[in-house]
Amino acid sequence: MSKATLAREAVKLVKPGMVVGLGSGTTAREFIKALAEARIDGVVLVPTSVDSEILAQEVGLGNALRPMWAVDHVDLAVDGADEVTRDKLILKGRGGALLREKIVDYAADMFVVLIEEHKLVERIPKASPVPIEVVPWAWRFVARRIEREFGGSARLRTGEGKLGPVVTDNGNYIVDWTPPGPLDASAEDRLKAVPGVVESGIFSKRRDAVVLVARRDGTILSF
Numbered sequence: 001m002s003k004a005t006l007a008r009e010a011v012k013l014v015k016p017g018m019v020v021g022l023g024s025g026t027t028a029r030e031f032i033k034a035l036a037e038a039r040i041d042g043v044v045l046v047p048t049s050v051d052s053e054i055l056a057q058e059v060g061l062g063n064a065l066r067p068m069w070a071v072d073h074v075d076l077a078v079d080g081a082d083e084v085t086r087d088k089l090i091l092k093g094r095g096g097a098l099l100r101e102k103i104v105d106y107a108a109d110m111f112v113v114l115i116e117e118h119k120l121v122e123r124i125p126k127a128s129p130v131p132i133e134v135v136p137w138a139w140r141f142v143a144r145r146i147e148r149e150f151g152g153s154a155r156l157r158t159g160e161g162k163l164g165p166v167v168t169d170n171g172n173y174i175v176d177w178t179p180p181g182p183l184d185a186s187a188e189d190r191l192k193a194v195p196g197v198v199e200s201g202i203f204s205k206r207r208d209a210v211v212l213v214a215r216r217d218g219t220i221l222s223f
């Protein structure tokens with residue numbers, strides 16, 4: 001229910017003709033459904049995962065879908081997150097869509113993050129590991145190097161419905177890293193500097209994001 005409330009709030013920001021990035025995950029799915037109900041003229045939609053693309057097609061938004069290469073700007077991106085701090089250090093990627101999410105969310109003129117209150121945290125990571133998309137050929141080497149350089153433990157993500165590693169929409173693997181302690185914004189660049197790392201779920205460069213929080217009392221907090 002609260003995800004749907006957040007989604008309806010975010011849809012109010014969508015104006016006719018806008019290019020809108022569709023995030024991924026259960027909250028982003030509510031946004032896609034609410035957007036379909038709103039029937040806003042002339043919007044162009046860039047999905048950040050095959051999951052969001054399929055849902056958008058199923059709810060009647062198929063004609064508006066474009067790949068990222070087919071647009072030259074994104075007006076608004078609306079996405080969920082796993083954990084967010086008050087100063088807008090954002091952790092994403094539990095759904096494995098972090099790479100396309102980061103491309104679209106970082107490109108958007110306005111980035112709106114929809115979370116429920118339990119995801120508002122003092123430090124990241126709190127309860128979720130840090131997902132890191134890696135080149136499959138090097139995955140074990142990269143995981144060990146992250147452990148050596150930064151500490152903690154890095155594990156290959158395996159899934160349900162198929163034996164072996166989860167393969168992302170970009171054909172890569174995901175290593176879930178549990179660091180030895182809280183991270184600061186520098187972790188994003190430090191991880192990216194490891195050869196074989198494609199992207200991480202640390203989103204530290206959108207401090208201008210608008211975060212909408214569904215509170216337990218039914219109200220929405222915006223910061």
Ligand SMILES: O=C(CO)[C@H](O)[C@H](O)COP(=O)(O)O
Pocket residue numbers: 023024025026027028079080081082091092093094095096097098101
């Ligand atoms: O980053 C993501 C997927 O890669 C999701 O946005 C994040 O995991 C939140 O998902 P949900 O809304 O289902 O809690």
